[in-house]
Amino acid sequence: MKTLPLRSTRSVNERTVELLNETAARHGRISDVLEAVVAVTAEPGHLLNADRLHATLAKMPRPERDAWWGVETYSMLWDVTALHRLLRWAEQYPTPPHLRPASHTAQPRLGQRAPLAAQAVGSAEKEAVRLAATTLVWTLTSSNRFLRDRATKGLVQLLLGHGDVLVSLLDRFLREDVQKVDDPYLFERLVWVAYGVMSRRGEGEEQGALLGRIARRLIDHLYGDINSPAHASRNALLCDAATRLVTTAHGAGCLTDEEATAVRHPHSCAEIGSAPAEEELDVLFPLKEQPESSWGSVRSSLSSLGDFARYEIQPAVHHFSLLPLSSGYPGRPSWQRTNDPVVVDPAGIPAFAESLPQAVRAALSTPAAVAHLLTGWEGRQVLDQDQYSLLQGCQVPPTEDERLADTRVDAEWASRWVLGRVAELGWSPELFSEFDTFRRRLPSSRQSHKGERIGKKYQWMALHELVERLANHHHPHRTDEHDPIGYPGAARLSLLDIDPSLPPARHPFSVTDNDSSSPDEADNATFATADPSHPLAPPVPALPENDGAADWISSPDNLPDLEELGIRTDSEGRQWVVLHEQATDDHDGRGWNASRGQAEQWHHVYSWIVPDQQFASLLRWLEGRSLTNRLMPEGLNRHSLLLADFPTVPSPWTDPEPDAWHVETFQYEEYEEAEPAQDSSLALDSDDDPEDDLEALNPDPAPVDLSERRQLHPLV
Structure with a gap:
């Protein structure tokens, strides 16, 4: 088996396949056989290449596939295996020359011996890319988030210069073999790969043609046959990725208005259905002492005290009301009836x-x-x-419609719905309980970012399906006039779990999953934390030893210089304005010591960007006002944005009219009678007249070109 990758492709025949299967079945060397097969999956013309692997995996029902492929490949990322080598090759695949930034050469990645030069792509290399990508697409089914995330970004890097290969993968997995593949986890990430590729390819005539081809395929594959396992109504993240691509294509003039309407909510979708009753849970999903027949790992996660129920399900479903879309929204919503x-x-x-x-x-x-x-x-x-x-x-x-509009979807009901759907999707204790129990007992099981058990994969699939069904059948829950009237997209629900527009990060050759000495995940970020000595890093204060902390606190001379915090000068002498920053320093360094009772200094920098015509009136309004304790109105959560969204978000999933700004009203009870409500923050809104809003800050405003807000200086 170890010599299989070294043999000529002509020497491998069906007899070789029989011997490999016999070795795996009779001698229990499944991992060794899989290692040998993965090593040749990218070889064109090889009998055991990725096309055969694809056919083998596609024949298996999803639960059985996860119990074999998902388990066997789970730990391959943390050792020097064939799959790891394939993944690293994809991550380091040369970026096409026309897509490279005009800047200095990047620092070599860990383990890279020499920069890889971009060469003309021949048919053999293109076929090798197609085969390698096919294998990596199958790893998108993994519940190991590290493997899945790295494969996602590796695929984006690999396919940047191979648009035709990307189109063929979309056709193969989303149309030709969609019924056999039948895995929303894979479908979702494959479309995000397409989004990452297109967001990194830039603009141009060739880009527009490819963008249009991909967008039309997604409309056909994901919004056509509602019975397709890859229909957009099966997964909120799948729908969100497709919406971004189609909207971008429409904005670039690659699609007509009629074509682009296919991705708008509501679209065709199965009914929400019912959830198992509380009194039925012990019968349907028994808790037993024997792990191989117990639903304990899934039920504990979905209980009222479970992290998944509390931190994932509840925030997601609370965005929706009980009012069905078949009923119009009340003429006098709750905030008008207060x-x-x-x-x-x-x-x-x-x-x-x-x-x-x-x-x-x-x-x-x-x-x-x-x-x-x-x-x-x-x-x-x-x-x-x-x-x-x-x-x-x-x-x-209140009227029935008012009552339903005022009531959020119940999180406990949603947890039971997810539990029932997990069972329908195929998770069972017999297949997965042993592996999932092992994963939960590892030291890393309580970390926020970790390789997850397979049951968690099925919980994510069920939750994302529930969100999409709610989005197509229920009004959002609204508490004021600025809340979105329609479904705002997965980003606003904080469901996004990766940014495929970020290039692959640097990673060491191998990391042991349960090795407590392994580097933190932040060490493997695309953009690593800046060294404190970097010219654009926050200034490092001079902090005293513990015995001098009291004098340091009482001395006003130790306060930081505001100009130094707000303006930085880079190595080329250019000045940058800090728009957003949070930094903490202690005596031992920037967060390097967890001890307490020592000198510590922290600062937050927030900002508004306003037109010049509003600057003077805004300063007058700010006089005498305190913006401490988070009283400064804030914009959208920056964690809901992707790198490709900057400097502006291409927006139907965030705000329908990104050029319409409003001045929002903030009221505080203690000042309500003494002082009329003041207009205070600049934010996006599609319902208000921007001219009325500008008048709120300036009684006699000069004409303002709202397009100026798109002409922003570089952000650090």
Whole structure:
């Protein structure tokens, strides 16, 4: 087996395949056989290349495939294996010359012996790229996030100069063999690979033609047959990636308006369906002492105390209300009804009066008294729970549509829905419990970014499917007029889990999964943390020893210079304005020591970018106001943006009209009566008139060209 990669392709025949299968089955050397096969998957004309691997994997049902391929390849990333070599080759594949930035040569990657020169691509190399990419696409099914993430970026790097190969992969996995592949985890990441490739290829006539080809294929493959396993309604991240590509193609003039409407919500989608009842869980998903027959790992993760239920499911589904899209949104939403007077329903008063003590019954059961109890705080203080419930029954309830629009999707119901869908997708204790239990017992199992158990993969697939069904059948839950009217996309729900527009990061040759001495994942970031001595890094303060901390705190001379914090000069003498920064320093260095009780200094830098015409009026408004304690209005969460989104976000999934800005109103209760509500922050909004908003800051504004906001200086 070790000599298989060294043999001539002509010497390998069906008899070789029989011997390999016999070795794996009879002698239990499955890993060795797979290692030998993966080593030749990128060889054109080889009987055991990626085309055969593809056919073998495609024949297997998804659960059985995950139990074999997913388990066998899980740890290959952490050793010098054939798959690891293939992945590193893809990560270091030369960027086409016309896509390289005009800058100094990048620092060599760890383990790279010499820079790889870009050469003319021949048919043999193109075929090798296709085969290598086919193998790597199959690793996108892995529950090992490190392997899956590296394969995603490696594929982007590999396919930058091979648009035709990318198109053939989309056709093969999303159309030709889609029923056999049947894995939303793979479909989702393959489309993100396409997005990463197109976002890094830049602009031009050739780029536009390829972008149009890919966008039309995605519309056909993902928004056509609703019964396709790769239909966009099966996965929110799949739909989001396709929406970005189609919208970008439409903005570039590669698609018509009619073609681009296919990705808009709502689109064809299965009904949400029901969730298993709480009392049925122990029967359907039993908890047993024997790990091989227990649902313990999945159920604990999806319980009310489980991290996945609390930190993933609840934030995602709380973006949706119970109001179906088949019903129009209430004419007077909740924020417009906040100060409406209480309307008492006399029919509910007798039951409430009966619950009160005889001494106060007459006084508290009049319509006026009931209205006062419903409006003020006294009702909650003087009534017990049952009495207060009866009191609420004395109020005329909102209409059914208003009630549904005001109510969020229940997170516990959603967790049970996810649990039921995990079972339907094929996870079972018999196939996966042993492996998942082993993964949970490793020291790395409590880290935030880790290789996950296979059950977590099925939980992600179920959650992303639930989000997409909710997006196509329910109105968003809104608390004010600036909340999105329609589904805002996966980024706004904080569901994005990778940025494929970032180039591959540097990685060591091997890292042991449970080695506590292995480097932190931040050490392998695309853009590594800057050295404190870098000219654009935050200035390092002079901090005292512990015994001098008290004098240091009391001395005003130790405060940092604001100009030094806000303006940096690079090695070429150019000045940069810091728009956003968070930095902490202690006596031992920039976060290198976890000890406490020592001198520490931290600073945050936030910023607004406004037109010159608004600058003077904004300064006048800011006079005498404190922006501490996060009172400075903030923009979108920067974690929801991708590198390809800068300097501007191509936007139907964030804001329908990115050129329309508004000045938002902030009210604080302690000043509400003494001072009218002030307009305070600049933010995107599609519903407001930008001219009205500018007048809020400047009673006599000069004409403003809103397109100026796209002409930003370089950001660091």
